[in-house]
Amino acid sequence: xxxxxxxxxVESQSRTTWEEAAAVFRTLPGxxxxxxxxxHDVMEDWEAPYMDALAGVAASxxxxxxEVGYGLGxxxxxIDQRGVEGHVILEANSEVLGRAELWAEEATCPTIVLGGFWxxxxxxxxxxxxxxxxxxxxxxxxxxxxxxxxVGAFFVEAARLLRPGGVFTxxxxxxxxxxxxxxxxxxQTVPKLRDAGFTKVEHDQVACxxxxxxxxxxxxxxxxPMATR
Ligand SMILES: C[S@@+](CC[C@H](N)C(=O)[O-])C[C@H]1O[C@@H](n2cnc3c(N)ncnc32)[C@H](O)[C@@H]1O
Numbered sequence: 365x366x367x368x369x370x371x372x373x374v375e376s377q378s379r380t381t382w383e384e385a386a387a388v389f390r391t392l393p394g395x396x397x398x399x400x401x402x403x404h405d406v407m408e409d410w411e412a413p414y415m416d417a418l419a420g421v422a423a424s425x426x427x428x429x430x431e432v433g434y435g436l437g438x439x440x441x442x443i444d445q446r447g448v449e450g451h452v453i454l455e456a457n458s459e460v461l462g463r464a465e466l467w468a469e470e471a472t473c474p475t476i477v478l479g480g481f482w483x484x485x486x487x488x489x490x491x492x493x494x495x496x497x498x499x500x501x502x503x504x505x506x507x508x509x510x511x512x513x514x515v516g517a518f519f520v521e522a523a524r525l526l527r528p529g530g531v532f533t534x535x536x537x538x539x540x541x542x543x544x545x546x547x548x549x550x551x552q553t554v555p556k557l558r559d560a561g562f563t564k565v566e567h568d569q570v571a572c573x574x575x576x577x578x579x580x581x582x583x584x585x586x587x588x589p590m591a592t593r
Contacts, residue, residue: 387459407435414586415439417570421533427495434464451475492527499534512553523561526593562591
């Protein structure tokens with residue numbers, strides 16, 4: 365087995381582990397809800413203003429919306445509330461998937477939930493299908509954790525799947541402070557989005573206060589990417 369095959373096998377094993385792992389939904393110290401998988405704090409509900417802002421971008425253009433990662437379903441609910449013409453959700457963890465499927469039965473907009481990793485699912489989707497895409501998966505390896513580490517691999521697919529004029533947004537965090545976050549986005553991520561085929565790349569910001577004791581976010585605002593096909 366060469367190094368590339370070995371790396372592919374490790375990746376495949378970690379995906380299987382993630383898919384089958386228990387999803388722990390818990391009340392956070394001080395209140396609020398959190399989701400942990402394999403000991404990782406994957407999502408906490410104080411992020412609701414950020415999820416709402418991302419949903420607002422993804423639902424801002426005509427056409428169905430593709431969403432990657434269901435988590436606590438906050439962004440899914442915020443997309444649904446905006447009355448989109450269709451909503452396709454991809455979710456990798458089996459237990460979270462079950463919750464997403466239950467939620468979709470009550471959604472007001474036509475909603476489809478597909479189980480699996482986006483890496484295995486989007487290849488069979490038709491070009492120029494969506495008016496908006498929201499990507500908020502979770503990095504399965506530390507190397508994918510910073511900046512556009514995980515979502516970067518999705519940029520080309522996002523551009524392919526969007527209609528002209530469609531918009532792509534995603535969870536983004538980088539650097540030790542807000543200035544470093546913006547700098548990382550502008551210097552490293554914007555060129556990659558342009559290379560992938562996006563014609564206009566802007567960003568906004570939304571104030572968000574992490575709960576005391578949060579293990580993964582310490583700033584006072586999130587960056588909201590807006591990349592237009
Ligand atoms: C941060 S949570 C999403 C939070 C969600 N936006 C919300 O509002 O609650 C990330 C979710 O993505 C899922 N996930 C991780 N990697 C994935 C992948 N490659 N493809 C699809 N889903 C993935 C995780 O199982 C988890 O449920």
